[in-house]
Amino acid sequence: MGATGEACISDVGIRHNLPDRQTAQQCVIVLGPGRSGTSMMSAILGQLGYNMGRRLDPANHEDQDFLEASRPISVLRKKAHPERAQRLETIRQLVRRRDREHEHWGWKDPMSAFYLDAVLPEIGNPLIIALFRDVVATTVSRYKLSRTGLGGGSRRDMPSMDTVLGKVLAYQQRMINLLVDVPHPQYWVSYEKATRNREIFIDDLQVFLGRPISTAQRKAISGLIAPGNRHALS
Template structure:
């Protein structure tokens, strides 16, 4: 047991120093939460787009980017960190595609005009939308030096959360989630832009690694204060505040109150 702990600490220090580990030395519990698929192009002008699935961790990433100083919208929905100007416009333009499946040009022209306006307002900005797969391909021509952050989460956990919030059948949400995952994988392969993949579950466990990897990708300095703020922010159900201890106590009380079947 002691040798196992020592080895874990030793490998953790090697990872912190940027040293490569042999495959057999990699601790599955210490795999970093982010995977850099394509390196960033840190220029003054760039746009960060957070993609994923509904209830899939995009809010956590968008909130962390906001704490890093990335402008994620002038009108933000505090519970999910979504840019209401973009989301409201997308909602008002439905349907975005005609019965023939082709994009409706005038609707997408309005959406592209909003993105172009943001480009004029500031050199560095971003937004997140877990449903952006519906329209993101049509925006690619106006995205300036796009950097994509794609978030992945346990499908069943996401489907459970959707059921709790909307009443939608879990199996239906799983099916839709798999379809959206296929789109994300196709999207990742189709373009050659900088791209960071994030494991929601590993980000919750290795919060400081997540904060520093995210900061490196978007080219932002991460001092100890900002990293600490992100570490405090990145937690399950953070919309309810600092509830980890309450959830643990409630869960324990539930099982203590149940009759034990023998």
Template sequence: MRPPFIIIGMHRSGTSILTKVLEKSGIFMGVVKDHNYEAMHFLSINQQVLWKSGADWHKPKVPEKLHWHEIPAQELFREHFRLNGRLAQWRQALRHEKWGWKDPRNTFTLDMWLAKFPGAKVIHLLRNEDDVVASLQKRNEVNGEVFAPELKDQDYCHQLCQDYVKQGRSYAQKLGDRYLELEYEKLRAQDPASIEALQKFTGLALKANFKKYLH
């Protein structure tokens, strides 16, 4: 299996749009995904690990190693592609397909994933903080979406955003050329330098238009 691409960044930063574009361009992002384009098995593991650490997506912290999930990398890979049986696994090995997943919680659980997938490449997406906070608070009032009373406090939301950005950037030195930081606004505007950097990082010719997925 190839090392995966792992997408990190604050919630409401445009990571869903980035994930859709990458999948349309050739990076498989999972058989079972939720409406935010997050692979359900990775999301579930992230959430369990945070809960064991006394944290949550809106009260995040880096989990201690004793709370890490122990599922082997190969088992996670097979679940990602739903590879049932040796024949399916053999066919997948021949394709040697690029793959990855997105979940903002990766921002705090990344050390666990890097231990399982040492060659992983990380894409960190940033967005204007005021826009993130506005989007976060708007979603917090939508029936059927996640809700947290803390998110009614604008100052709390700004600090939460800053915590995610700080944690995401903390991996840059460790990962070196396996870390790429991008700005949502530049991708949205089809900034040539940002598109080129993403293409070089992934080894893909991006086939989808970022504007297509804006809503």
């Protein structure tokens, strides 16, 4: 299965490294900094029949099995950490099991940019969807979330705005470095443009996945993207 050389650009995003044709089995990995639309994307894939995890957190559509296997993320950030190899093997075992069990599956974990390159060889047909959102909007949203207490930690540990901005930029650069290094099919999505151009986004997604999206599914997906939906970001 060869890949096409040309990137496909739409009013919503960029599709590239596309195969000549999609195989039946697919694993879709959702990447993006927190508060960039990754929960929305995971919910959309669930609507399309992808198994996004057997223990999903309903608030953010994150697969708890992947979170438990990869935390604390500080172990995976440091290549010299003595526990890193064992942690990566645990994630590989999880990936191999899911790939055997499901024809269409995937996962969303914002921190997977720190380990994905090490586990991609275990996946038969990986596809990557990367969410990009205006960096100021992402920073403000994460900062506000930390002030509500929903972001975890005590109030005295809450980060400053410039600290949050630094973390958003550092994660985004890590994600970009990963994306340019791997040869697999990718769809880079602008969150703002997807929410403004829902039909184009759904058309893009249909082409990228190589699977028809029914009228009923289109309606459900459009509802997930619509302003006022619980997945809409502040």
